[in-house]
Amino acid sequence: MTTIAELPPGFADKVLSAQSTFRSVMDAMARPGSVQRIVPMAGTPGPMMRGVAAIALTLFDHDTPLWLDARMAESSDVVKWLKFHTGAPVIQDSSIASFALIGDGALLPALERFALGTSEYPDRSTTLILQVDRLDAGQSFELRGPGIDGVATLRASIKPADLFERLRVNETLFPRGIDVVLVADDAVVAIPRTTRVVSKGS
Amino acid sequence: MNAPAYNFAYLDEQTKRMIRRAILKAIAIPGYQVPFASREMPMPYGWGTGGVQVTAAILGPEDVLKVIDQGSDDTTNAISIRKFFAKTAGVATTAATEEATVIQTRHRIPEAALHEKQVLVYQVPIPEPLRFLEPRETETRRMHALAEYGLMHVKLYEDIARFGHIATAYAYPVKVNARYVMDPSPTPKFDNPKMDNCPALQLFGAGREKRIYAIPPYTKVVSLDFEDHPFEPYRFNAPCALCGAENSYLDEIVTDDKGSRMFVCSDTDYCEGRQAAGHHGSLSAAPYKERAQETSNG
Numbered sequence: 172m173t174t175i176a177e178l179p180p181g182f183a184d185k186v187l188s189a190q191s192t193f194r195s196v197m198d199a200m201a202r203p204g205s206v207q208r209i210v211p212m213a214g215t216p217g218p219m220m221r222g223v224a225a226i227a228l229t230l231f232d233h234d235t236p237l238w239l240d241a242r243m244a245e246s247s248d249v250v251k252w253l254k255f256h257t258g259a260p261v262i263q264d265s266s267i268a269s270f271a272l273i274g275d276g277a278l279l280p281a282l283e284r285f286a287l288g289t290s291e292y293p294d295r296s297t298t299l300i301l302q303v304d305r306l307d308a309g310q311s312f313e314l315r316g317p318g319i320d321g322v323a324t325l326r327a328s329i330k331p332a333d334l335f336e337r338l339r340v341n342e343t344l345f346p347r348g349i350d351v352v353l354v355a356d357d358a359v360v361a362i363p364r365t366t367r368v369v370s371k372g373s
Numbered sequence: 374m375n376a377p378a379y380n381f382a383y384l385d386e387q388t389k390r391m392i393r394r395a396i397l398k399a400i401a402i403p404g405y406q407v408p409f410a411s412r413e414m415p416m417p418y419g420w421g422t423g424g425v426q427v428t429a430a431i432l433g434p435e436d437v438l439k440v441i442d443q444g445s446d447d448t449t450n451a452i453s454i455r456k457f458f459a460k461t462a463g464v465a466t467t468a469a470t471e472e473a474t475v476i477q478t479r480h481r482i483p484e485a486a487l488h489e490k491q492v493l494v495y496q497v498p499i500p501e502p503l504r505f506l507e508p509r510e511t512e513t514r515r516m517h518a519l520a521e522y523g524l525m526h527v528k529l530y531e532d533i534a535r536f537g538h539i540a541t542a543y544a545y546p547v548k549v550n551a552r553y554v555m556d557p558s559p560t561p562k563f564d565n566p567k568m569d570n571c572p573a574l575q576l577f578g579a580g581r582e583k584r585i586y587a588i589p590p591y592t593k594v595v596s597l598d599f600e601d602h603p604f605e606p607y608r609f610n611a612p613c614a615l616c617g618a619e620n621s622y623l624d625e626i627v628t629d630d631k632g633s634r635m636f637v638c639s640d641t642d643y644c645e646g647r648q649a650a651g652h653h654g655s656l657s658a659a660p661y662k663e664r665a666q667e668t669s670n671g
Contacts, residue, residue: 290518318589363401
């Protein structure tokens with residue numbers, strides 16, 4: 172049983188750390204496929220990567236219902252840490268979550284189970300934050316779409332292996348859809364709903 | 374000195390988080406207006422409270438901020454916003470477009486080409502391009518949902534029927550990423566082509582109307598038009614009277630009560646840069662300087 176005093180810390184400098192983390196995530200979202208670094212570090216509870224911890228402290232609060240996958244939810248440290256540092260409610264119903272934290276990609280549920288937004292309010296959708304193995308090596312993916320000058324190549328080792336096939340629902344759903352933030356340690360890559368995977372090699 | 378009673382960049386952290394989440398959604402859905410809980414700012418609506426809130430949410434201590442109002446770094450609005458952030462965030466400010474990392478703008482896009490390390494923040498009065506055609510928010514929201522933009526084309530057509538050409542000269546509607554029709558804020562339509570495939574991220578903040586929207590870098594932005602009436606950017610047919618530029622957007626300045634006028638670059642940084650590089654216009658200030666020196670010498 173961890174007491175609050177034993178919980179991993181949040182940001183040492185809340186204001187400037189959140190700003191710096193946000194700019195990395197914003198740049199990632201604006202330039203899909205580009206690898207951005209998260210510099211400020213907080214403590215990391217249980218299976219949570221340091222990049223994810225920084226994003227949680229930057230974007231989550233009482234207005235953002237969170238859904239945790241089994242890997243995250245089984246760690247009482249993660250739940251306590253999120254509650255203490257962000258105050259965000261952890262909910263069981265993924266279809267109304269603002270953010271979903273996926274600790275183990277193999278456990279990613281069907282995307283239809285998350286909020287996809289409505290035609291009138293496509294922004295009312297779940298943003299997936301997915302922990303992956305690597306964002307600097309692995310399978311190569313060619314991405315196209317807004318934010319990309321021609322083609323961007325992403326090399327990554329991602330679970331689930333069929334993530335980009337699953338994200339093709341974004342093509343038919345647009346402007347509804349799911350935005351994904353991939354995190355490997357301190358590296359961040361965003362795949363907003365406008366990004367299309369045009370080809371991939373090994 | 375930084376007033377200790379305020380947070381960095383004025384806004385509290387909860388507000389910044391809310392705005393930051395809206396910005397991320399806006400980037401993910403190019404051209405869609407994301408509602409946000411706009412705060413009261415220590416300046417009146419209409420002075421750029423939307424742009425100021427977006428700037429406050431993204432600004433960091435390493436940023437270099439430029440603020441322009443109708444292209445000028447030297448107007449009351451531009452100076453007070455620049456001073457506001459110099460005081461509350463302690464950031465470096467500049468008038469040079471190339472040096473800035475964050476550029477907040479009212480109604481212009483700088484003449485100098487923007488680059489990937491920059492973010493352009495627009496102050497937007499009325500974010501809804503369909504508002505003057507359809508006053509009901511429920512209806513315009515449905516029109517966006519269905520991509521039903523016929524009404525906008527009717528409006529442009531009525532321009533042609535009445536004036537023989539599309540007379541809309543500013544806030545000229547654009548279609549972003551082939552989906553959402555968007556109001557580029559009241560920039561002159563001269564600036565519309567600069568929004569297309571721009572290397573910089575473009576963010577739009579409307580404080581009173583509580584909307585944030587965005588154009589990601591390298592995104593297709595098309596000005597609405599007709600095959601037989603293609604979009605044409607407009608500029609006065611004159612060179613700048615100070616720097617002689619033939620391709621910049623010009624302000625018309627009335628110089629007396631007998632109808633005399635001069636045309637000068639609306640982008641002051643661009644104009645001053647050209648003058649410093651030795652370009653002269655018909656009313657260039659340089660000869661007067663020399664004359665003043667001759668007088669003092671004599």
